[in-house]
Amino acid sequence: MRGVRAWLLRLFGTLRPARGEREMTEELESHLLLHIDECVRRGMSPEAARRDARLRLGGLAQTQELVRARRRLPWIESLFGDLRFGLRLLRRSPGFSLLAVLTLALGIGANTAIFSLVRSVLWSPLPYPDPADLMLLSERSADSGDTTSTSFATWVDWRARSRQFEEIALARDWQPTLSGAGDAEQVTGARVTANFFRALRVRPALGRDFHPDEDTPDTRRVVILGHDLWRRRFDSDPDIVGKTVLLGATPFLVVGVLGPDFRPLVSEAMVGGKAELWAPLGYDATQPWACRTCRHLRALGRLQAGSSRDAGLAELTAITGALWKEHPVDYPGGDVAVVPLSEQLIGSARPVLHVLLGAVGFVWLIACVNLTLLLLARASHREREIAVRMALGARRGRVLRQLLSETCLLAVLGGAAGLVLTVVLPWALTAFGPRAIPRLSEVQLDGGVLLFTLGLSLATGLLAGLAPALRLTRGRLPGALREGGTRTSAGAPGRRLRGLLVVAEVALSLSLLVGAGLMVRSLWRLLDLPPGFDAGRVLTMQVSLVGPRYETDGAVRRHHDEVLARLRALPGVEAAAVASQVPLAGNYDSHGFHAEGRMAANPEQDPSAQRYAVSPDYLRVMGIPLVRGRALAASDVDGAPRVVLINQTAAARVWPGSDPLGKRVKLGGTDGPWWTVIGVVGDVHHQRLDETPELQMYVPHAQWEADSQMIIAIRATGPPLELAAAAERVVRSVDPSQAIFQVAALDQYVSTSVAGRRLSLVMLAAFAALALLLSAIGIYGVTSYGVARRTHEMGIRLALGAQPVQLMGSILREGMALAAAGIAVGVAAALMLTRILGALLYEISPTDPATFVAVAAILAAVALLACYVPARRVLRVEPTEALRGE
Amino acid sequence: MSPNGEVWQGTLALMVLKTLEALGPLHGYGIGRRIEQTSGNRLIVNYGTLYPALLKLEQEGYIASSWGKSENNRRAKFYRLTRAGRRQVVREAGQWEEAAAIVARFLRPESES
Numbered sequence: 001m002r003g004v005r006a007w008l009l010r011l012f013g014t015l016r017p018a019r020g021e022r023e024m025t026e027e028l029e030s031h032l033l034l035h036i037d038e039c040v041r042r043g044m045s046p047e048a049a050r051r052d053a054r055l056r057l058g059g060l061a062q063t064q065e066l067v068r069a070r071r072r073l074p075w076i077e078s079l080f081g082d083l084r085f086g087l088r089l090l091r092r093s094p095g096f097s098l099l100a101v102l103t104l105a106l107g108i109g110a111n112t113a114i115f116s117l118v119r120s121v122l123w124s125p126l127p128y129p130d131p132a133d134l135m136l137l138s139e140r141s142a143d144s145g146d147t148t149s150t151s152f153a154t155w156v157d158w159r160a161r162s163r164q165f166e167e168i169a170l171a172r173d174w175q176p177t178l179s180g181a182g183d184a185e186q187v188t189g190a191r192v193t194a195n196f197f198r199a200l201r202v203r204p205a206l207g208r209d210f211h212p213d214e215d216t217p218d219t220r221r222v223v224i225l226g227h228d229l230w231r232r233r234f235d236s237d238p239d240i241v242g243k244t245v246l247l248g249a250t251p252f253l254v255v256g257v258l259g260p261d262f263r264p265l266v267s268e269a270m271v272g273g274k275a276e277l278w279a280p281l282g283y284d285a286t287q288p289w290a291c292r293t294c295r296h297l298r299a300l301g302r303l304q305a306g307s308s309r310d311a312g313l314a315e316l317t318a319i320t321g322a323l324w325k326e327h328p329v330d331y332p333g334g335d336v337a338v339v340p341l342s343e344q345l346i347g348s349a350r351p352v353l354h355v356l357l358g359a360v361g362f363v364w365l366i367a368c369v370n371l372t373l374l375l376l377a378r379a380s381h382r383e384r385e386i387a388v389r390m391a392l393g394a395r396r397g398r399v400l401r402q403l404l405s406e407t408c409l410l411a412v413l414g415g416a417a418g419l420v421l422t423v424v425l426p427w428a429l430t431a432f433g434p435r436a437i438p439r440l441s442e443v444q445l446d447g448g449v450l451l452f453t454l455g456l457s458l459a460t461g462l463l464a465g466l467a468p469a470l471r472l473t474r475g476r477l478p479g480a481l482r483e484g485g486t487r488t489s490a491g492a493p494g495r496r497l498r499g500l501l502v503v504a505e506v507a508l509s510l511s512l513l514v515g516a517g518l519m520v521r522s523l524w525r526l527l528d529l530p531p532g533f534d535a536g537r538v539l540t541m542q543v544s545l546v547g548p549r550y551e552t553d554g555a556v557r558r559h560h561d562e563v564l565a566r567l568r569a570l571p572g573v574e575a576a577a578v579a580s581q582v583p584l585a586g587n588y589d590s591h592g593f594h595a596e597g598r599m600a601a602n603p604e605q606d607p608s609a610q611r612y613a614v615s616p617d618y619l620r621v622m623g624i625p626l627v628r629g630r631a632l633a634a635s636d637v638d639g640a641p642r643v644v645l646i647n648q649t650a651a652a653r654v655w656p657g658s659d660p661l662g663k664r665v666k667l668g669g670t671d672g673p674w675w676t677v678i679g680v681v682g683d684v685h686h687q688r689l690d691e692t693p694e695l696q697m698y699v700p701h702a703q704w705e706a707d708s709q710m711i712i713a714i715r716a717t718g719p720p721l722e723l724a725a726a727a728e729r730v731v732r733s734v735d736p737s738q739a740i741f742q743v744a745a746l747d748q749y750v751s752t753s754v755a756g757r758r759l760s761l762v763m764l765a766a767f768a769a770l771a772l773l774l775s776a777i778g779i780y781g782v783t784s785y786g787v788a789r790r791t792h793e794m795g796i797r798l799a800l801g802a803q804p805v806q807l808m809g810s811i812l813r814e815g816m817a818l819a820a821a822g823i824a825v826g827v828a829a830a831l832m833l834t835r836i837l838g839a840l841l842y843e844i845s846p847t848d849p850a851t852f853v854a855v856a857a858i859l860a861a862v863a864l865l866a867c868y869v870p871a872r873r874v875l876r877v878e879p880t881e882a883l884r885g886e
Numbered sequence: 887m888s889p890n891g892e893v894w895q896g897t898l899a900l901m902v903l904k905t906l907e908a909l910g911p912l913h914g915y916g917i918g919r920r921i922e923q924t925s926g927n928r929l930i931v932n933y934g935t936l937y938p939a940l941l942k943l944e945q946e947g948y949i950a951s952s953w954g955k956s957e958n959n960r961r962a963k964f965y966r967l968t969r970a971g972r973r974q975v976v977r978e979a980g981q982w983e984e985a986a987a988i989v990a991r992f993l994r995p996e997s998e999s
Binding site for chain 2: 002003005006009010023024026027028030031033034035037038056057058059062063066067069070071
């Protein structure tokens, strides 16, 4: 403590030297006077007394220096001195400084940006109390490995029997239409069990949490609003609790509003944003959708304090094992999964972020190498200055400190410039793809990020500056001090080191470029892949019918038919159809597929197929090819024989080797009617482009239970979005009260489905381009430095009759030899490194030869250019001038 | 006294504190003279190192200073013990005596037996 106090006082003394100085002088003067007084009193002559006093003080100047050293912190003063000197030097060579600062800004800034991203996405806890105890619980079926859901009946048993979990809650996505005041708007919400917020340990800021008795089929008309929704739709009405809001046609009582800090769980649905309102799930065991096999709910568990994931998993496995014995028909095998909520939320983003971290680390290394190269080149101009300093008695450590504080100053300047990048990059990322990296919006600049930048800058300065500084202070005086010491030719100092650095730099950029190249090729392959439909010129919009008018199936169907008829009449519309779901839009609806004569003993083990309830023109609108049989017709209506189209995958898997036409299936459960297969159509990528298509079937919407929420798909004759406003008007003309939302071209869904991949690709490509640029600068710098240094030698050679072109060739050869070595090392490194890209690649080998060759060629070309530009200067060397000296 | 700066600095600090404890507020010259007198003039205080030592003690909060008039009416900076300084005298004197006693045993081992 005393030490700290003294240190602070000295620091203060360093910053405000004048006061202490005056006081010290006065005190020492007074000391001399006192001393003289006493000597005179003892009979000395005043002169002798004065001499004696000065002698005993050990010299006034020395004493002052000793006191000063104690009053202030000398090393800080000399550091300031070094920094001032460094700044002067930087100003004196603005070109060098600018290049160095820019290099560092890119290298450090990119790192800071990725650091802030990774820190807030991967390392900071979820915004709930004790987030580590939150687990997602799910049944995992043996065949599909799907781990996201469970059923209500299973949950009831889990909850009743579990001791390790304090709470287990359920949630499902919910997209109600908020009507009433203002335009009808579809909002994203969730239906949750009454204990959901208790499990998260979140309390509404306004009003109250759900009561358990509100979570029943009859009482579930209450809702808790998210803060944003409350602000946006209800003007932050402080008296909102107790009022009702209309969701669809149903009034819901508002019981609470969440605080602004609440972060909802990430929704499973592709469409819509974060959940903004919550209502009780309101299931009970008698409902058909509460059955054991109705696995459509997500379970969230909070572990008891002191319990662990393993204990929770063991218990849940035991409970579920018992359930299998009790209800053998309902559980087709498999196991249960307990996954920390953070894992589930970050899951797919983790490998991307790790790859980006690695990539940005490479960029940093390249920036360091570049700075070292720059410093080495400049070192030759300072050899004499340093040699003189050391000859005059400066210790090596002192000179090293000076040189390193100069490079650190440079690096900190670069880091500061890089912070600008850090501000811009997350912003750009958010603009590119908010869905791609969850929790991206939480990225922010703060003390931690600033500290990281400062630390990284200092590390950069030390790392990059060490080799040049050591080399400069090696103390080979005679050569450096000799007049014309900078004129040495081929054997210039540090040549081998520079060569090594260039090789390293080229190798690093090659690895990055290969990584980026592989990702580019993956994306191309993916986008080249036929999705099974023709996404061009298709406009989609969701409509939701509300009100008593649509209580019967007939009314809903008549409405849809009317809308389609009017749409077809609209100029620019080629065909129009309604569908219960369209590919890549995030809809998911599967039904059991029970083929006659091929049913498993346990119908639960029969496959399920994605179900599209569509109007007859759907295939035409989507451009899905009919492979066999006939398409759906307008005559396939309620009352006519039930017909179904299946995709090729279903045909091949359910009826391998035989003709599916005319075969009969039951859909959903086994107690429904038979449906006859009348045609086979092409496969469609429904969930993602990079999945294998699953079983799919198309039923006439007129033969399926009518759905008040459908998607209208329109094939336009021109750009689909130009048709959007007119189409919307037409749809509304049939019934102005219906909600229309998600008006989008099908193309947009296709690109959204690869947005995550595209984002990581864009970032990796940006880093690779940065690396390429930096290495080009590095090669250019080294070559041009070499040329400048060898002007004298070139002059002699030219005078002796060498051809300029020959000389240029030799310089090019030298530079390209380094580049070639770098490429060789880089290829070897990349062969090992690209494996980590694994999951990020699609249908391309991490060692894809074409990518490697192309990248090596690009690098070689860039290196050649970077050598050629400075090498050309040799052609302009005038022998006489070169020989006259520099 | 040992020419080793560290030992010198350490013992000088204790001597300064002890002097101030005995005599009350005193200026730098007076402290130096008093130390010489107490040692029977066997110690010659290097005034050049006395002032940095005083400054260090002041920075550490063991002594405080203020300007005043000397006995012969000269303006001088007077040092006095702070409360922390008083505690420090006791602590350091104890440590020093213990160290001195241990060293003494090594120098005259036979007197123990």
